Amino acid sequence: MRIDCPHCGLRSNEEFTIKGEVPKARPDAEAGQDAYVDYVYIDKNTRGRNVEHWHHSGGCRAWLVVERNTITHEIYSVIDVQEAQ
Amino acid sequence: MPQLFRSVSGGLINRSELLRFTFDGKDYTGYEGDTLASALLANGVRLVGRSFKYHRPRGILTAGVEEPNALVELRSGGRQEPNTRATVVELYDGLDANSQNRWPSLKFDFLSINQYAGPFLSAGFYYKTFMWPPSFWEPVYERIIRRAAGLGFAAESNDPDHYEKANAHCDLLVIGAGPTGLQAALTAARAGARVLIADDGSRFGGALLDERVTIDGKDGAAWVDAAIAELESYAHVRMFPRTTVFGRYDAGTYGLLERIGDHLAEPAPYTARQCLWRVFAKRSILATGAIERPIVFGDNDRPGVMLAGAARTYANRYGVQAGKKVVVCGNNDDIARTVADLGAAGATIAAVVDTRATGGAEDLGRPIYRNSVVRRALGGQYVQGVEIGEVGGGISTEKIDCDAVVMTGGWSPNIYVATHLGQKPSYDEKIVGFTMPSDLGEMTIAGAANGIYDTAGCLAAGAAVATSALDAMGMSGAKGDTALDVDEGPSGQIEPFFYVKDATGKCFVDFQNDVTDKDLKLAIQEGYDSAEHAKRYTTFGMATDQGKTGSLNGAAILADALGSSIADVGVTTARPPYTPVSFGAWAGHAVGEEFQPTRRTPMHDWHEENGAVFVEAGLWYRPAYYREPGETTWQESSDREVLATRGSVGLSDVSTLGKIDVQGPDAGAFLNKLYVNGWTKLAVGKARYGLMLREDGFVMDDGTTSRLDEDHYLMTTTTANAGPVMAHMDYCHQILWPELDVQFVSVTEQWAQMAIAGPNARKTLQGVVDDFDLSNEAFPFMGAANLTILGGMPARLFRISFSGELAYELAVPADLGIAAWKGIMAAGAPYNITPYGLEALGAMRIEKGHPAGPELDGRTTADDLGMGRMHSKIKDFIGKTLAERPALKETNRPQLVGIRPVDASERVSAGAHLLPPGAEQVIANDQGWISSASHSPTLESWIGIGFLKNGRDRIGERLLAVDFVREREYQVEIVSPHMVDPKGEKLHG
């Protein structure tokens, strides 16, 4: 699998670290425990097209939003998180 | 010894280059261009191995990678390699091979008695027999099975050769260099595409080297030579002979194994034996040809029974006769070319046995038995005749003498690599075989792998798929390549026939695993009625050949037994690798010392020269202790270092701690988010201990962070978490708080850092600083400063302490590390300054109750560590909300405590569990555990720290420590974790 880093180009997957699917926005400090449990633990766990956070840890160190198929590993899009916000 | 089965002329061998080799200790000769199999056959050696389960005599079935029988042990010593297929081993002068799985000798094998015990060794035999009692497994059953069912022995000494890994990129990967692959490569190369073409043979050409065929008036091999010459002329083409594409992976990634030195006695100097390639290709063409099927009849495994295509290969390519008097049997048009080629090589055709009532060549000039089958091969260690009968007749009607039986059951497209991404093949009745759709996205299947078996068709297909691949990549090729004029024997017409239904003798479906038609039928009777289940139960399709020759025959037998169809039964899933890949190739250079990268601190050489014994900490090498003359144990050295440090002064290399430089107007605000405690009010020139949580409320890491300037902080992390903390900070900054104006970078390797600890630390340091007031008033505990030392050397000084002593950490640019270290050693000489390693450092931090890796194990909260009060109430930080969950606030959680043995001579061990004395030793009574232990020379006792339920309220209690691993128990007393200088008077001194 290769990931097309918007800063570095098409690079091999061992340069990257996956964190998991993109969570909801981090709740406010006063949002309470239920909101945080939802934020930290509850994933959609999609089989198929999934939107994930990847870190180019062995490259430019940018966090990326990668849309990827969890069955075929096909990658549909890669953008920098700052662009996604 | 004369090569009695070598034809007088012909073949692609170099008859002027005689090669000597040995098999089972006996001397033979062959020619350059031979395989071990062709050379053995030329010498009349038929019996080359014993089968896996029944120890039946086995010969050579094929001429390629699909060989299930002729597995041999190659070479000896560290280069010994079991399970090599004699059919692909290239002969070299001095080759030394041995047969496998026989005892005491190949001709007289004691365990061949197994074949007469046949009924007891049927499907599931191992599961049924070796079941009870369980205690017999390891000592009795396993040994019996290992001896009886071995597949050769691995080398017992280290492999002296080396292996490499490499990457390559191309537009088009062509897998297989037969007519289809070569024509595809030529077409793409002419259009300027970057082509990589690989073939597992020693020589490109595939079937064009094996069959008698004329292309444009040239014989096949000459056409191939011209194609290779043209491909060589293009700089953008890379050719990989002796290279197997063993796996297809995501998004156009392929695994290739290049055998650089396997065809030599030992690899040439300074070259690898094998190279594991990872190839990234925009498109690929699978042109891997087809694998011929045997026909399942009685005793079809007798040496001398061979596939027809293999017999033609031996005749045409190697000038070797499969036999002198041959019976040819089959169900398709290949019969005619087989008769012609074997006859041309000098063999007599004893009979032709064709399952078809009509069709095929009418006049072959020999007896033809139509609508007939070979029902059984006769003979013992090699075939001496056959019994034939009518298809479905149920009885043998005639006996024919012969010394070889060649059979063709038709061809199965070789689509294994195409199926690696999970697509299932489907049954195609027209070609009688399993196929895949030709278009698989970035891969296209072409030629015989796509069910096209005539050379003209393969050449045309190669050109056509290359042209469409070029189109897909937006490259223009020379369209409408001129059709080539091909002359070869007929092929293609086939009537399905897989197995003789009522044959006598053992009818093998899978030769390598000794699986017969009866085994498959029995598996169905016993309820294993899917191909995947039957495979596991009977071991059909497993081991090194993965059932390449037998899968369709097995499917046909299963279909009949189930009253179903071949299409419904399907074939089992093929997974990478297509053929075995050695561990050496997977490991590449990551062997021994090069297993992983080595990180050394700037002072490494000094440590080495001064008796340091190193310990690995992640990738780092850190001094564990420094051995002085006369010291024999680590504890002696460590105790001396602790006492010298606590008594006067010690020096330790702490360069491996993670260091992250944080700058910007919002640096403090950013640290506020990361740590549980606050940072914006920290004064410039001050350090502070910080604790970091994960968002789930558990402790992630700790360390000291200093404020060097208004907008400039220097953070430290534990050695182990330096990388993860940096990634976490990237995440927090880029995703959670991008609005914060802050920059940070790892400076771990830019700074050499050393701890100076002990009552004489200040006096020692006084000898190196340039005009800097070290007094307690001017530079108190938790001070941080920029300064110069040793006459102008830039440095940073922190008054922090891990040992609990009056202590400083001094940092200098990495390349000045040794100079600074030596300067401190000189300045400390009057105080007998002592370098100390990780053992002494560990002992002192345990004496002080400071948590480290074993305590920060991802399951502890700040409160568990006794640091709950550090949580800021007034700011948000990572983990704040979830750390407040009720379960994380319970008083009964394990809390950090000190552990002292009741008997001071008792050794405390990390990993021991704490239980009430007298309680039953079950998990329900578990009260906690010891996380770190050390000998404390200060307290003259072993000590530990650990976690105990509600431990802070249980100081003084006595418990039983039970070390289940070391099988020890001892009484301990629970004490405060701060076992030495609990008030911290020393470090403030």
Ligand SMILES: [Zn+2]
């Ligand atoms: Zn990047």
